[in-house]
Amino acid sequence: MANIQRAKGMQxxxxxxxxxxxWITQTAADLARRYGFQRVDVxxxxxxxxxxxxxxxxxxxxxxxxxYTIKEPDGGSITMRPEFTAGLVRAYIQNGMGSWPQPVxxxxxxxxxxxxxxxxxxxxxxxxxxxxxxxxxxPAADLExxxxxMNLYRSLGYxxxxxxxxxxxxxxxxxxxxxALKTYLADHEDKLAPIDKERMSKNPLRVLDSKEEGMxxxxxxxxxxxxxxxxxxxxxxxxxxGLLDALNQSYSINFRLVRGIDYYxxxxxxxxxxxxxxxxxxxxxxxxxxxAEAIGGPSTPGVxxxxxxxxxxxxxxxxxxxxxQPDAPTVMIAHFGGITKTAAVQLAFQLREAGIGTxxxxxxxxxxxxSQMREANxxxxxxxxxxxxxxxxxxxxAVRPLDGGEQTRVPMNQLVQYLRDEG
RNA sequence: GCGGGUAUGGUGUAGGGGUUAACACGCCUGGUUGUGGCCCAGGAGAUCGUGGGUUCAAAUCCCACUACUCGCCCCA
Numbered sequence: 001m002a003n004i005q006r007a008k009g010m011q012x013x014x015x016x017x018x019x020x021x022x023w024i025t026q027t028a029a030d031l032a033r034r035y036g037f038q039r040v041d042v043x044x045x046x047x048x049x050x051x052x053x054x055x056x057x058x059x060x061x062x063x064x065x066x067x068y069t070i071k072e073p074d075g076g077s078i079t080m081r082p083e084f085t086a087g088l089v090r091a092y093i094q095n096g097m098g099s100w101p102q103p104v105x106x107x108x109x110x111x112x113x114x115x116x117x118x119x120x121x122x123x124x125x126x127x128x129x130x131x132x133x134x135x136x137x138x139p140a141a142d143l144e145x146x147x148x149x150m151n152l153y154r155s156l157g158y159x160x161x162x163x164x165x166x167x168x169x170x171x172x173x174x175x176x177x178x179x180a181l182k183t184y185l186a187d188h189e190d191k192l193a194p195i196d197k198e199r200m201s202k203n204p205l206r207v208l209d210s211k212e213e214g215m216x217x218x219x220x221x222x223x224x225x226x227x228x229x230x231x232x233x234x235x236x237x238x239x240x241x242g243l244l245d246a247l248n249q250s251y252s253i254n255f256r257l258v259r260g261i262d263y264y265x266x267x268x269x270x271x272x273x274x275x276x277x278x279x280x281x282x283x284x285x286x287x288x289x290x291x292a293e294a295i296g297g298p299s300t301p302g303v304x305x306x307x308x309x310x311x312x313x314x315x316x317x318x319x320x321x322x323x324x325q326p327d328a329p330t331v332m333i334a335h336f337g338g339i340t341k342t343a344a345v346q347l348a349f350q351l352r353e354a355g356i357g358t359x360x361x362x363x364x365x366x367x368x369x370x371s372q373m374r375e376a377n378x379x380x381x382x383x384x385x386x387x388x389x390x391x392x393x394x395x396x397x398a399v400r401p402l403d404g405g406e407q408t409r410v411p412m413n414q415l416v417q418y419l420r421d422e423g
Numbered sequence: 424g425c426g427g428g429u430a431u432g433g434u435g436u437a438g439g440g441g442u443u444a445a446c447a448c449g450c451c452u453g454g455u456u457g458u459g460g461c462c463c464a465g466g467a468g469a470u471c472g473u474g475g476g477u478u479c480a481a482a483u484c485c486c487a488c489u490a491c492u493c494g495c496c497c498c499a
Contacts, residue, residue, distance in 0.1 A: 005490080005491090008490085008491090051499080055499075061497080062497090062498095062499070065424090065497085066497075066498080066499085067499095082498095082499060083499045084499095085499075086499080112499095114498080114499085116496095116497070116498080117424090117425095117494095117495090117496090118491095118492085118493095119492090119493070119494070119495095120492085120493070120494090122498090195495090195496075203497095206497090206498095211495085259499085260497095260498080260499090261499065264499090284498090284499090306499090334457090334458085336457070368452095368453090368457080368458095369457045369458050369459095370453090370454095370457090370458065370459075371451090371452085371459095372457095372458085372459090373458050373459035373460090374459055374460085375459085376459060377459040377460055378459090378460095381459090384458080384459080386457070386458075388457060389457095390457095398457090398458095400458065400459090402459060402460080407458080
């Protein structure tokens, strides 16, 4: 048994961590609903085509190396979702949400799968909170999505939060910008690290977030997308900034923030927090007005973000933030086997029926009261109800408080009321 | 795909060639008949990641592999 273990990049969520998850998902769902978003769920598996389409030249790499794809006997190919957006847009199209009142505002949670080398906060299976607004081009929609993200981390108590904001242009203006960038980089090719030379030819925008030494200075003088936006993109970006200003929400324009995939348009943002290993981002999002068409549907604008739960947990721990503790029984029933056990079992279910969280001592044979008391102590029980022969005869329950105070006897028919009063 | 680090009971560690692998926490039992925490006494639990090699003798030295982990690449 020593060598049976989790598959690579998979995590067990144990009770202690699960408390963080409940806290995060509860907070996120409340927040999203307050903004008028509705919960949906989409399948974990979709046809491979859905994820492959629209990724352009990059799709080969993703499909072959980064996704969990299953070939079916009938020749089909299905893939475990590596992200939420494509599936949600597919659901929008397939279920005719285009004829619902627009826009459609959705959120969801669930696992996603990426076949990559695990790192801190990056696992092969990880879970995301995901929010999308479909069918709306108003920059205010971008704003709502962004503010859900920011306010989620704020509500959880995160410190050191910053918005990183950029516009990535659109098919009208992005190509010309990429050309300008390429030209600039080619002029300074001697200063580029090998990795960046490769990026320059494969995916020039990626050079912008290079971590190589000296790039800071070199890129400062590089063409910035902000100076190459078309009128539509420029207006959108300016409007969004104006709305953020109107909310007194600070942000940093980060011209190095990019999306390499074609269907991404206009707004791109991340929220960064202190800590969390090599990656500062707790979420990433943006506008993808080209996606619906790329997967074969009617042109539909969209904006959204996804945030990895594991990474949020990591950040919370690093910042010393702790989740509220879930309710656990504060009453336990001890017994001595035989008829006392029967009575104890009956009482336990009676109390639970009455809404009082109750722990029942398990024992196949007579078990020492000491052992049961020790158990109670380990589970933060405040009152142990001792069901012994004499108590049963007299119709009383012995109530032993563990947090100080005298042991008392309470008539069985008043026990529920007594426990409610005493908390 | 590339690089660094680590691998000893459930957890965290010690031990750096010599017969029963140590300690802490956790777990279980008991400290008189039915009373927890503290304390005390017992107990269970490890073929020292795997395989090979050196040696009279390997947890310890050597080689390989694997796993975990951190980072790079990629990042939807």
